[in-house]
Amino acid sequence: MNLTAGQRITTRGEDFLITDLVTNQDGSFIIDVEGISELVKGKKFCFDTSIDKDIKPVDPINTKFIADTATGYRKSKLYIETHIRNSTIFSDKIAIANKGAFNTSEYQLTPTLKALQLPRPRILIADGVGLGKTIEVGIFLTELMKRGKGKRIMVLALKSILGQFQQEMWNRFAIPLVRLDSEGIARIKTQLPANKNPFDYYDKTIVSIDTLKNNAKFRHYIEKSHWDVIVIDECHTVANIDSQRGDLAQFLAKKCQSLVLTSATPHNGRKESFANLINMIEPTAIPKSGDYTKKDVEPYYVRRFKNDIEDAAVRDNFQEREIVRLQTDLSPEEIEFLRYQQNLKIQALGALKRGKSKEDFLFSIMIFKAFMSSPIAALNSIENRIEKVSNLSSVSDKYEDSLEVLKEHQRLLKNILDKGADSKYKRLKEKLTDLKWSGKKNDDRFVVFAERIATLDYLKEKLTKDFNLSADAIESFSGSDSDVEQQKKIEDFGQGDSKVRILLCSDAGSQGVNLHFYCNNMVNYDIPWSLITLEQRNGRIDRYGQKKVPYIYYLVAHTDVEDIKTDLHIINKLTVKEEEVHKTLGDAGSVMHLYDSNEEEKKTIEALEEGDESFLDKVENFDYSSLFDDNENTSAVITDNPYEEAVTVYANDYAYYKHLFAQLESANLIDTNSYEFNETDGYLELANSKELDSILYDMPPESKPKVGELFKLTLDKDLVQKAIEDSRKKKGTWAEFQILYDLHPAIKYFMTKLEASVPKDQALAVKISSKFPKGSSWYVLHGQVSNNLGQPVISDFFVIGFDGEKVIESLPIATFIEKFELDKELFTEEISEKELKKLHDNLPLVIDYAQDVQMKEKQDDLVDVMLDKATEHEAHLNRWKATSIQQLEMHFEEVADTVFSRKKKENELEEIETIASSSSQYMKDMVALDQDAYIKVMAVFFN
Incomplete structure (x- = not known):
């Protein structure tokens, strides 16, 4: 059975739209669907084709044509446009993120553009402090959602910024992350059954990695879940794989297709630490020996600093800082304390030279460091130590155990504080x-x-x-x-x-x-x-x-x-x-x-030990720039034309959305009073109805108006950004306006509603005597091919012209729209049953051509490209595997031959084989395009 995302199916007497699918080992599918017939409309389901045997895809040959009677053929235009907008794309360019509420700068597109070059989009965003890594994450997530690869998202962030990150994703990209902080967890416990996995209930969540690390139940939940994308913010906190955080992050990296890591400090100077992050992104990037070069890691990260950004408009969003040094002349009391501390330090250094331990020196430095924070901080440390030493049965001759030394510190520090010095x-x-x-x-x-x-x-x-x-x-x-x-x-x-x-x-x-x-x-x-x-x-x-x-x-x-x-x-x-x-x-x-x-x-x-004031002018350590070159930035966009050109029937987005809601209203699919376009300011007010509220159950409660209140959606980025700024003026408020675009959950719902308004086995017929050659019919089709991972890799909208006997021409949809001026005003004509029957009689020949010629050519062309990638990937895998095994053999030649060492070697060999085998199979499944194309008949234009 040929199933693919975007296809309509019938099962259990109801109609559904496939939103995602996974191929089982036996060739059956696990399919995620959304209900489109009345009883199941708007609800989400999951079917296993090995259990539900009555699942039937809609056969395009059985499509029945119905006359579009809407004024100006509005319904047909909308139906075609909505299909194009709702379809997934297979592209390495930016298709929709540039519509987000931010000032687009091309350097921010680079991480996503670079990740889209990889078999699995994965990237480390290592830009400097304050450069906007959160925006870059939003661009990445938005583009994957457009590709059908971002339905299930989990963001891991520091507990202090969960709310901040959540609002940025919603305000700028309409990505609804449910926040699972302690309050969020308490809330869902009242909403979900005790045994319900919140990560299955909510598709998009944001949570602190410490919550997952410290909560055994949550650890169990994530072990049972799978994500399309995981984002780990401030990823340097998980670089140590021996830590709880690091172990969890390594585990999660294997539970998702795509991964984004962010950090302004992405390595600690140790090669193995940075290797751990890169291995999370791509396990075969670095040989198991850990010996790697910049060339090995370069495809998987971007790193820029403020000085790298050449765009003047972007640089204007930074201000030149002013440094103010407030000279603080030490008081006599402070000098007295520091003289005592320095004297202890000098004595400790002298003892150090005579072979004694460093503990006395480190104690004097610890007190100095505390004092440089404040006298009270130093006093706090000293008094804690006095209390501890007083309770010891025996003490050493170390400074930290000497009550005489400790109490003299205490006296001098109290003197400073008592005298207000x-x-x-x-x-x-x-x-x-x-x-x-x-x-x-x-x-x-x-x-x-x-x-x-x-x-x-x-x-x-x-x-x-x-x-x-x-x-x-x-x-x-x-x-x-x-x-x-x-x-x-x-x-x-x-x-x-x-x-x-x-x-x-x-x-x-x-x-x-x-x-x-x-x-x-x-x-x-x-x-x-x-x-x-x-x-x-x-x-x-x-x-x-x-x-x-x-x-x-x-x-x-x-x-x-x-x-x-x-x-x-x-x-x-x-x-x-x-x-x-x-x-x-x-x-x-x-x-x-x-x-x-x-x-x-x-x-x-x-x-401080050496009294070396020039220590910052010396470079004595390993120069990491040979691997992670901070002087060769990755700021440039990797293509001269980073944007995917949109195909549309409408002059602009505003016209499309206005016609969309007008059509839904005329078909009695929404209430007249449930929406209003503000023509003066160019925005849409949309009432949150009970039906819509239940559909949007998994949105953050803070982002969703109460039932009866309004969403305010606009195409004006400046208005949204002003709303974001205005929301900061008053505590507890979110931005009044949100971006109006196809990925907004409310808009997505109404677009699906429009699609579902045409029954699954029907297509619209449009008669225009003035534009098309007499006797010709032009079938508007959508062809889609998925690989063995269930990912759509070809999504082609095209039009086949038929003269009653044979195919006369095949046109891309954009060419068809332009050639016959379908974006201009059209006039509705009467269509007879006889004409509709003739259109249906021609359909088998049209579908055969679409399958055997149009889509076959697309598949053959893409197979050639993907096979080249697969061959290159397989060669890389073989090199990685050979190098890793060679290094492993060399390592164990120097290790004593014991039962333990043999078992360890066996386990490491097995890990190499597993990584290589898994990566190879993934690539094979990704490039497998041997399924028949799924053809959807959307409309026919004829004269």
């Missing part, structure tokens, strides 16, 4: 006062970053008291907040009506979150000992879409005391270097070539 806080307070800031409603907002929770608590207490702040004018954000708390705090700070004037952030807020909507001031209260972390912090307000000049403040500790100032210079040098990189290279990680914030901290500690 905290110079850094004084300088911050002084600057805010100079700016006439008082924390009132109209004052500027500030983001203040600090590493230590104790520092954040201290700042909250001090600022509240000194500026007489109300409780809701200052807020703290840290990793200890729950997922819902984190999202609410970030969302609130990004709203125009937020009362928060200062957001105190730990480095849990330095990744991914948007803090720039109503804020252009950021204070680094302490300086992280990593350029990567510093870059991430600054990128929260210095990013794409910032409308004002971002002011980034550094509180720079200063003293002329010789035995203290070197360490202060070393820390301050990090801020200078980050700014240099920002203006030139674009990637802070390329300075130390460590690509890992923890490793960079260690490097900074080495500089």
Whole structure:
């Protein structure tokens, strides 16, 4: 039986439209369908053809022609147009994403264009901080949905940005992700039976990887599910395959056809770490030895920085930052403390040279680091240690175990705080006062970053008291907040009506979150000992879409005391270097070539150990650019013409949608009062009826108006983007307007409704005496061929001209529309039963031609192209397999021959065979085009 997506079938006495199918090993199918006859209309079902034996595809030869009596043949035009728009495409160009609500820039298209070149669209988007990776993910998902490969989507993101990511996908692309944070999970528990898998119920979800990692029930659910696309945001958090996150990510990568990974810091300098990410995308890209080159990984990633973007319109969406260094002269009390700390450090270094352990040195550095955050943070650490040591039965002679040392630290730190000698806080307070800031409603907002929770608590207490702040004018954000708390705090700070004037952030807020909507001031209260972390912090307000000049403040500790100032210079040098990189290279990680914030901290500690103020000017580590070249960006679009040319009967999209709803109304398929086109402003108001509400059950509740309220849909991107900005003015609101295009779930429903208005075994007949040669009939057909994966790979709309005896011409639908001016006004003529019968009598010859000539030629041409790809892929597989086995043999030659080592070798060989076999079979199924084409008769034009 020949079944394909887009085909109509009959089973159990009802009619359905196939939306997706999977081929079983025995040749039967698992098919996803949507009901189109009255009893099952709009509902989704899944059938197994090995069980449901009465499934019958509609045979095109049995098509009965009915006269289109609509004025101007509107129904036929709409029916053809809607079929074209609803059909899947097989293309390596951008077909629909450019209609999304964003300012299209070609660099943002590159990840999708590059992924579409691969057998399975998979990509690592490694663009720099603030360049718009979320938009690029939306483009990718939208294009896969248009290809019928994006029905089931799961996004994994940091818990702090679940809501932010969800809104971006909905507001800009109308992709409805159901958020499964702790509140979302609690909600679905009340809606679904206890044993119901939420990932089967909801096709598109967004969830934190930690929720999946820590929830055994959810882990069980995902093991039973399969996705078309999985997105893993901030994927560097899953690069370690030995971690729970990494293990889960590796598992999920095998549960989906397409995969998107995003990270501004996609590697940590270790080849195996980056290899883990690439292996998730394509397991055969890198030999099992892990020995690879840039050529091996280049097809699977894009990496650009702000300086790489040449488009002036895009660059205008970035502002030039202003760096403000607030010199903070240390108080005598602080100098006294640092002298004591430095003296301990010098003693520890002397002992180190005599062969003693490094623990005393690291203790002195730990206290220094805590103090550089705030005296209270250092005191907090010291007092915690005093409490611990006091409870020990025996202690060592290490500084950290010496109550004398600890209590002297405690005395000196208390002295600073008791005398109000905290110079850094004084300088911050002084600057805010100079700016006439008082924390009132109209004052500027500030983001203040600090590493230590104790520092954040201290700042909250001090600022509240000194500026007489109300409780809701200052807020703290840290990793200890729950997922819902984190999202609410970030969302609130990004709203125009937020009362928060200062957001105190730990480095849990330095990744991914948007803090720039109503804020252009950021204070680094302490300086992280990593350029990567510093870059991430600054990128929260210095990013794409910032409308004002971002002011980034550094509180720079200063003293002329010789035995203290070197360490202060070393820390301050990090801020200078980050700014240099920002203006030139674009990637802070390329300075130390460590690509890992923890490793960079260690490097900074080495500089403090050696008193080396020039440590950032040296490159002593492995230069990762030989593999992941940060100087050769991948910003260029990979084709001069990245857009798929649309075929349409209408002058523009607005005309199509207007006629669509008018036709549905005239056929009594929607109520007259359920929609209205605002002609002045060019948008559609659409009432959410009970029927529509039940159909859209799996949309996020926040995105869907209540029953009786209105969707507002517009083609005007600027209006949608203004609505997005306006939604940020008031807490708890989503954008009033959404983009009006074919992928919006509500529009998709009404387009399907129009298709279903023509019964499955019927097609429309159009008589036009003035345009066509006398005696000719022109059959409008849709031919579709799927591969063995159930994916449509040929979707061809064409027209066959027939003169009563033979085929006279075959035309692409676009040529047919243009040649006979079908996009112009048409006049309805009367059609007799005799004429309809003659049109049907000619149909067998037309269908034979369509199958044996038109579609056969398309299949043969595509087979040649795909066989070349398959041959190339098979050669690559053989090389990968041979290299991997060779490296494995070499490795085990150096390993002792034991039962354990033999078993390990056997398992690794089996893994190589499995990967190679699976990849080979996938390619064979993908290029298999031996099925007969499915032909759909849509209409016939005749004279």
